[in-house]
Amino acid sequence: MKRYSSSSSSNSRPVSVLCVLALLLAIVAAHSHVTDQSSEIIDHIISKNYLKFARHVDELKSSGEFEQMFDSSSSDGSIDVQLVDGHLPGYDCQHDNIMQTRKIVKPKDNKDMLPRKHYDRLNKQHDDELVQETNANVGPIRINFDTTFLHSKKDPMGCYSTGQKVTFGNGGRGINCSLASEPNCIYTCQANEIFTDALGNLIEQVILPTIRDVFSAFLSVNRVDGNLVLTDTYADRECDNNYRIPDYYFEKGIANTDIVMFITARPTFSSATIATALACSFPIYNNNFFGRPYAAGINFNPYYFKPLLNNPNQFLFKEYIRVGLHEATHALGFSRIFYDSFLNPSTGQKYGYSPSYSFTDSAPTPSGPVSVTRSGIRTPNVVNFVREHYDCASLQHQLLEDAGGQGTAGSHWEKRTVGEEYMLGYVQPVFPITGLTLALLADSGWYAINNTYVEPLMWGRKLGCSWFAGCTATSWSATGYFANSIKDSCTPTRVGKGTVRVYSYDKDLAPEYRHFDNATIGGADYAADYCPYSDVTPNFRQNAYCVDEANQRIASKSIGEYYGSDSRCFEYTSLGSSSQACWKYQCTADKKLQILVKSTWVTCLPGSSPTVDGIAVQCPKNFYICDFNVIPIPGLGNLTMPVDSASSVSSSATLILLSLLSLFSLFILI
Incomplete structure (x- = not known):
């Protein structure tokens, strides 16, 4: 190994240190933008x-x-x-x-x-x-x-063979045998x-x-x-x-x-x-x-x-x-x-109340509030989660699903209040594993939860008590949550370009499901209490999931669209018309949103409208996904996971600074 004389060493050290410092500072700068990929x-x-x-x-x-x-x-x-x-x-x-x-x-x-x-x-x-x-x-x-x-x-x-006879359940005890080809739930196997x-x-x-x-x-x-x-x-x-x-x-x-x-x-x-x-x-x-x-x-x-x-x-x-x-x-x-x-995790003993319960609630309607019986989970971690998530300190529970009959109601979260979560009764392409369900498992007293690994729940985030109580044009005024007629819009969590679908039904909806003056008008999703909201409906209008990389084939090159896990839907205006686009995004170290429009990263401050080549981006008032930073996942190399930035420091920057100090010390010793 080549050894330097003291004179050459003393002359080269400042240059080496400065070069390394410059290089590492450049790396730090390159990492100052933390792309949050919530899933x-x-x-x-x-x-x-x-x-x-x-x-x-x-x-x-x-x-x-x-x-x-x-x-x-x-x-x-x-x-x-x-x-x-x-x-x-x-x-x-x-x-x-x-x-x-x-x-x-x-x-x-x-x-x-x-x-x-x-x-x-x-x-x-x-x-x-x-x-x-x-x-x-x-x-x-x-x-x-x-x-x-x-x-x-x-x-x-x-x-194991086409035409083979099998029995559903125990010959039909408590089972719907509508698919059976013969009595007693006998079913004939098909090729597929x-x-x-x-x-x-x-x-x-x-x-x-x-x-x-x-x-x-x-x-x-x-x-x-x-x-x-x-x-x-x-x-x-x-x-x-x-x-x-x-x-x-x-x-x-x-x-x-x-x-x-x-x-x-x-x-x-x-x-x-x-x-x-x-x-x-x-x-x-x-x-x-x-x-x-x-x-x-x-x-x-x-x-x-x-x-x-x-x-x-x-x-x-x-x-x-x-x-x-x-x-x-x-x-x-x-x-x-x-x-x-369930056992209270703080005591190891049975709760002094039933963790799930039924109660009388008040649902807002155009003609005034109506009483409705609902069910919910009221355990400590669940209540703490929903109070923080919805920004509603008075919440006493998270609602359980009341639609879908025996197979769904009772063992799933209410879709109106959760929207996208993996324990909904009606699974959809985007359903994150969030702190809500993990809070329930923690409240069972049977599991300890590693909350640093959860995926963010974005549906209804920080929208308040009135949003949770029910959907009205006022309480659900945020992007994607309400419309009086069919309207294209980014979905509420911005994972796709969707459409608010509003239909006229053959008969009046139940009183608690009436959100318009006309009692026959309602949203498309009965599991969400007929609340109208923007949803990605396959093969409908221009609907598409921004987070599905397979959709890159339909990306509009003229506006620089991009589909992938780090893409979201944003509104824009161009040549006097408004529309939606799927664009790559990233969150800066100070939690500012940036969007890649064509080849230009624009900083999107709430309510602003930065323009690139005639494309005026309508920056969202709140993009809460930027509340989450990323840190390495142990055992998975350089992969990342989101954590609440309030409780952690960006580990990529930390690791770079530690490397900086280590290398600085190394060069000092050379």
Whole structure:
């Protein structure tokens, strides 16, 4: 190694230090703009596994197995799933319908509630603290998937050949058998529902590891010491219908596991159901007081995998994964059978009130307020979250869904107040995993939550008590939330170019759903209480998701449009007309919004209208996504995750400054 004389060293050191300082300061300047990508935490985890999925599909095609998975030449009259503008069609969650068919066994003897000390270690973990595995008792949840029924044609309800007869449920007990071809819920398998080993490998090697990765990033538990041994919960030790849990789980158990999930891939009794899940083993104490679920069943409907395999794009893959996460969350405890068994995380004891409750509320209408019965969750972390999120200190709950009947109402968030969240009963392409649902899981007393990993909930953010109470032209005056007639607009969270759809119905809407003087007029979405709001409706007008990179094919080059996870919808005027565009955005270190219009980054101050080549951008009054900065995700290299900037410092700048100091010290010592 070349050694410098003292004279050359003393002469070169200032130049070297200045050069390095200049270089690093340039790097700092380059990083002063922090592009927030609000879905990037989970999206990065999913994207990592999407690459595995894409390789899997390529291998299937090269080996010839792809054509064998679905017999497109079949003439049995089966109908393929039709994607709607490249996205999944409407999704119908059947969780509560399935749970009502389960017959819980009574405990053989009366058991006391678990003592408080069982929860003490968990409760010591701060909500925002990443639980380290060095703690022998508390750590990221360990999920073990039992995929026995994915292989060797072992599932008695699986479709393995066209024309095969299977039974939905237990011959129709509590199940809608409208799809059955014969009495007693007998169903005839169609070609597009045939399960193959290749499909089983796809679920086992790609879908399930992604679900495990996501939950282990968010959830920690008091880990099971030794083997996880299950207790009898349902009659005949049945999990899902005709899935009897093997006896060794109740006798010997399984090591290094906090919850075991039994996986199937069989047709479902609702053609709109992509997946289903249920908790199938949990402790039962006095008076039907339940403990944390230790086993669950998840079923994937093979019917829905053909469009994914035929169209293996990343955005569609994310939709499938998030549906699986939605269902698994039900099995973890987001289910109305568990609410009254929740334990207050601050005490380890049962709440002194029912965590879920019904109450009389007042809904605003043009003719005055009307009384309506609603239901909600009122646990501490949920209440704290909604008060801060909506900027409404008087809120006492988050509402539960009241639409959709037995399958949806009660075990999902109310769509009007949440809009885009993965635990809505009506899943859509954009459904983030937010602090709202994680607050509920924390309030169960069963989980410690790593809140630094949550995705921002943007729907209704900071819009106040009147916005939460109901939709009127005044309370819902923010962009995308209300219109008196059909109107193109950016969606409320700016993830897409949408349209407010207002329709005239055949009869008067219920009093609490009337938002116009004419009682027959209402929005398109009954799950959102017929409130009119801008939504991306596939194949409708100019609607498109800005966050879907596949839409880049329709990007308008004349205005420099861009589609991707770091794109949002913004309004603009040009040549006297107004419209919407999908543009790349970034947030500066001081939380200012910048938008890339053509090749120019413009700083978009609230209410201003910067102009680029005749394009006048209408800057939003509030772009709350810039409240969140990004920091590295441990174990995922240079990937990022959003955190509230008020509680953290931009780690990229911190790391650069530390590097600056380290290198400065190094050169001083040379």
